Amino acid sequence: MLRLSLRNLLVSKLRLFLTVAAVTVGVSFVSGTFVLSDTMAKAFDELYVGLTNGTDVVVKSQPAFEADITTNGGQVRPIDEAMVDQVRAVPGVALARGSVTGFALILDKEGRPIQPGGAPTFGASIGDARLSGDFVYRQGLEPTRSDQVAIDARTADQAGFVLGDRIDVVFQSGRQTFTLVGTIGFGETDSLLGATMAGFDLTTAQRLFDKVGLVDEIDVQAQRGVGAEELRDRIAATLPDGVEALTGDQVAADGSAAVRDAMGIFTQVLLVFAGISLLVGSFVIWNTFNVLVAQRRREVALMRAVGATRGQVLRGVLLEALLVGTFSGGLGLGLGVGLAAGIRSLLKLVGVEMPTTSPAVEPRTIVAALLVGVLVTMVAAIAPAWAATRVAPMEALRDAVPARYAAGWSRSVAGGVLLTAGSAGLVACIVVGDQRWWTVLSTLVTFAGLVVAGPTLARLTAAAADHGRRGGGWRMAARNVERSARRSAATALALTIGLTVVVAVAVSAASLRESVADAVSGGNRSDLILEPAGAGLGVSPAVADLLRDRDDVADVVELRETGARVNGHDSLVSAMNADGLGRVIDLGIEEGSLDTFGPGAVLVSTQRAEDLGVGVGDSVTVTFPETGSTTMRVAATFSRGALINASYVLALPDFAANVTSELDAAILVNSAPGVDPAQGKEDITAALADYPNVTVNSPDDITEKAQSSVNQLLGIVTALLLLAVVVAVLGIVNTLVLSVVERTRELGLLRAVGGTRRQVRTVVRRESVLMSLLGAVTGVALGTVSGVALSRALVDEGFTTVAVPTVTLAIYLLVAAAVGVLAAIGPARRASRVDVLRAIASE
Incomplete structure (x- = not known):
């Protein structure tokens, strides 16, 4: 065997x-x-x-909970620098050094941000090499003065910096210039996985990162013969509450x-x-x-x-x-x-x-x-x-003889029932909205109905194409499809799967693009929105202070974000200035008023308020990773949160009291009365020359950038899904090749009674087109309905408008027909070259 x-x-x-x-x-x-x-x-x-190589124990603040690193960057509350001496006095400690880190964006010689996509741009205190892991100096020495800096060797090489050059660095507090005195490596590599790093002596780093008298952590090295776990336990016994020791x-x-x-x-x-x-x-x-x-x-x-x-x-x-x-x-x-x-x-x-x-x-x-x-x-x-x-x-x-793939009436009935049930479920999800799992379940049931009713659909497709003159290409192709309905349906359904997902993603992307435009036009009241460029972590609050001093600016509202827990549920929390909030953004207040919003108060989206069972005047517990829990009063509920991408809004003083980072995720600005917004944008852009990592955008710019991001994401997803479509095309080719082999005698007889090679190729191509169109029509139909239901289910994620890209869907149908023609090229040529005598003689 x-x-x-x-x-x-x-x-x-x-x-x-x-x-x-x-x-x-x-x-x-x-x-x-x-x-x-x-x-x-x-x-x-x-x-x-x-x-951590070379460091036996690390002492740092203990977070109230382990927050998602993507929402707060893993930031911990700084601790008193005096604790360094306390740790150093513990028996078994050979070395102890405090360190701080923070936002530091290095600019190139042209003043442009050196900003790797996806990798952080940070600064840190650097000192004793015995506690610095794989840290080494490629060139130069460590910085010892307030005007000196050392940067990673990769950044120095890419930007063309050499020792002695003057380098500009943007911090949370503003922009400063330093002299390059060293380049840093990490073992055999020249950077930390592509991130840019600027190193300073501890005193300078504390000043730059606004942590004078504080350290983020204490790195400890044990004396010879003292184990890391043993030393950790000794140090932990001396620490106050809220501070922990880890190996x-x-x-x-x-x-x-x-x-x-x-x-x-x-x-x-x-x-x-x-x-x-x-x-x-x-x-x-x-x-x-x-x-x-x-x-x-x-x-x-x-x-x-x-x-x-x-x-x-x-x-x-x-x-x-x-x-x-x-x-x-x-x-x-x-x-x-x-x-x-x-x-x-x-x-x-x-x-x-x-x-x-x-x-x-x-x-x-x-x-x-x-x-x-x-x-x-x-x-x-x-x-x-x-x-x-x-x-x-x-x-x-x-x-x-060629096998016929018959399907009984019971299968057709079962398929019809599943199709009806699944379609009804999708329609119900569209009408009701916010039904994610029911949408997925209804889509699966509908697809199961397509699988079961596939042969019936193939026969209906064949019947629709069974027209024209007797013996014509379409009639013969249609009857071949009808004769092998099960095979044709299975081949088409492979394409249906891929197109269903592609179309559902396209509909969701179109809905998101329109929702973004509606959020900006409907929720935004500001003339300008300032954001960090590229992969920037944020905008220095010094930018907001600079804007407040300008005569051509009326309102300046900062927006900051962090991860927190509200009544035990992890969530992204925003913070904004209470003063001027209603003039730069329309949150769609449902209950309560912005007049009562300020320190100690929180704005909650209507959906989250319903989920938590709270209303105006009720209290919620907000837990921050750095400081722990605090109780806040619900001042109002709002329905338009797409522009700020959060379900909770705090007052900026509450945010500053609980979060170390002061970087702004965005700044919303209104021009002073009588100032042309376009001229205001130009003037503010010029005034922010010292902050090249900040982009000044009009509402139209924000809409265009957001929609461009959606298009990029759609391109990535479609590219990944095309692999599934390629597999489906291979399935069509495979089916046609097997069909040609199976019908060798039939094709030979066709040629023997006068059929030309061109006619044979035409029949095979049209058979492929019919299968492709069956897969395309079912895929586009199911994908469209599923995409609309999914968009209706994602209202909380900012999908406020449903849009169907009809032109794109029409293109998919045309491409599917073209795919059918291309997939049939090889099999059709093989069918046209069947040897007539051998085919007739074959059994």
């Missing part, structure tokens, strides 16, 4: 290639996702291990774990794309083995006649699937490494630079790739293999 399975696989190299490719794409997506996430995790592991290994592990958690959603999204590709591939595999079993009925019957058991037949077909799955898994694993690099490059094109190191191929990735490849292929082949065991030995006496 092994030799027979190998022979059957190698009979058709093209069929084997197409079958393997269908599984390989999905497997490579799975392995690529794991390789990319593991590589990034490995890079961050190396970063944190390198930073260097614990700090590295906690930092890596926080990053892994933050990357979790990214990995999950990529695995969803992988699952879509695998689902499409499973349809192709199932269809392929179904046709192969049908074509080998006489061969299988002969085997049964000469003594082969049903078990042997079953094992033979499954063995073929096992070989295909194993080979596809191994090939997909190798391609996954390249795909991971491709995804990184794709993200880099839109300004998201992922840290990396040498590719990490973990044992889990190898097992997952092989397991996924084998399982998908084996599961898809089970039904055809079981059908092969039911071939009777007497069928060996019959002439081989």
